Amino acid sequence: MLRFLREVFASALGVLIAGLIVLFLIIGGMPAGPLEGVPERAVLVLDPSLPYVDNPVPISVGDLVFGGGETSRVPLARVRDALRAAAQDERIVGLELTGVVAPMGWASLSALRAEIVRFAASGKPVMADFARYDEDAIYLASAAAQVYLPPLGEVEWNGSAAELEYLARALELAGIEVQVTRVGEYKSAVEPYLDQQMSAANREQIQTILQQQEDALLAAVAEGRALEDESALRAALREDGLLAPDRAAELGLVDGVRYWDEVAGELRDWTGDDGAGEDGDLAYSNISLEEYLLDPVCAPDEFLAGATVAVVYAEGDVVDGGGPGQVAANELVPQLAALREDEEVAAVVLRINSPGGSASASEFILREVELLAAEKPLIVSMGDVAASGGYWIAARANEIYADPGTITGSIGVFSMFPNIATLADRLGVDIETVETGPHAGMFSFYRPLAPETLAIFQASVDRVYEDFLTRVAAGRGLERDAVHAIAQGRVWTGRDAQTLGLVDELGGLPAAIQRAADLAGLKEGYATWHLYHEQDEWEALLDSWLREADPLAQLPVDGLTARARTVLRACSRAQNARGVWARLPFELRRK
Structure with missing residues (x-):
């Protein structure tokens, strides 16, 4: 009995200590003071380094360890709210696209670009200075009036590819067999468990999807960059692979190379800053999209x-x-x-x-x-x-x-x-089975x-x-x-x-x-009421801790x-x- 009580006490104490550690980490990651308001004549900064999704959910340890799970905490609809509000907000003088473009689904990427195009149509300037460029980044950047590469930068311009893992040999080596029943020539969800290669039907449908997405990308980029046609872009996809700055400029994809101080200098021309202050010639008046969403002008209309x-x-x-x-x-x-x-x-x-x-x-x-x-x-x-x-x-x-x-x-x-x-x-x-009928053990x-x-x-x-x-x-x-x-x-x-x-x-x-x-x-x-996933208190605590915990966040995912x-x-x-x-x-x- 005493041993049982000791184990219960030790478990309770361990839970209490773990809770205090989590609380300490969360408090340590909180801002030191209240958020400042929107500066006058500020640049709105959009950094899509985490993919935007419709309905973000709490991240788990498994997602961080194995990758593919972490998304922006900002729903795509709220990004839309921010960009539309900023287009009419006199305090916002322009939009900067920066960071990197995380992998997103094609529909989400298209929706994001459409909102950038809509912002640009307001007459306010848009600049793209992503740290890395591939087709998706160029797709978004083509909605901007100015597109700059970093020094020694290249553009990954090599088309789209899809890779599927086929597990049949691995399962065979492990001694696992998979039997299936299915309907449909194209219902290939079971292929990875049975075969070593893709069926012709599955290859056909994936090829069609990729080709249509590529066609849409080329058409949008050609229109956004005011190119006569997309033939040169399409040829470069097949022949170049990686574009050096001069080649990317020759194709009309970018406007040149800029260092950070040069980018900041152009943005200061928008804001009227003099470059004085702690950051010197890297300083310009700006606010991130996430911070801007806290401003009353971005309040969702569900409260109408x-x-x-x-x-x-x-x-x-x-x-x-x-x-x-x-x-x-x-x-x-x-x-x-x-x-x-x-x-x-x-x-x-x-x-x-x-x-x-x-x-x-x-x-x-x-x-x-x-x-x-x-x-x-x-x-x-x-x-x-x-x-x-x-x-x-x-x-x-x-x-x-x-x-x-x-x-x-x-x-x-x-x-x-x-x-x-x-x-x-x-x-x-060795397995022995006792059954009451011929199909009792069918599973x-x-x-x-x-x-x-x-x-x-x-x-x-x-x-x-x-x-x-x-x-x-x-x-x-x-x-x-x-x-x-x-x-x-x-x-x-x-x-x-x-x-x-x-x-x-x-x-x-x-x-x-x-x-x-x-x-x-x-x-x-009328009001629009978005029913997002609602975190309970423990989910919110765990989510905040996992996003702030540096050792996990730095894992190569x-x-x-x-x-x-x-x-x-x-x-x-x-x-x-x-x-x-x-x-x-x-x-x-x-x-």
């Missing part, structure tokens, strides 16, 4: 009185029950139901950024989408990806909006069944599926696929066979999806919000560690893929 358009975010894998970073049916369904019954909410926009997931969870969400759409306008706005289960939950909305580069479609389903019989044998583990990890059991699962997958087709056909006003012809797991861009009848209009979130307001008969002055994270997630999906899944067949990372 009157009717409201609610924006709900469905971001991550579709699951029956989950947490932050996932589309959990047991959370989203009650949220949508509450909005359906809320008399102050006149219309709803469902913003989807999801590759899909559980078919059963998708069906539960679709049911509530259908009920809501029957009572008040419901517009779906697709972000970077709204595919498979992500499309399933959109199918019964009143209208669907997508970015031209949105990855959508992937109307198909599959099931996976890993078994570790060979691994267990290698390790000397066992310790033996392969018998042909008759596999047939049962294939019948289930076929049935769910038919359900998927009928849901889309009813929601989109199409015949079942017409949907089947464009389904079979095939992935489409938003532009192609509109042509095929899977999407109504091409446009971003602002266009979807405006359409919802129009259908609800709302005039100007790019390259191999990020790839390891992707492979681990793929293995985890294989292990937990019980049931029928409607999920995108790949995670596209443009390089």
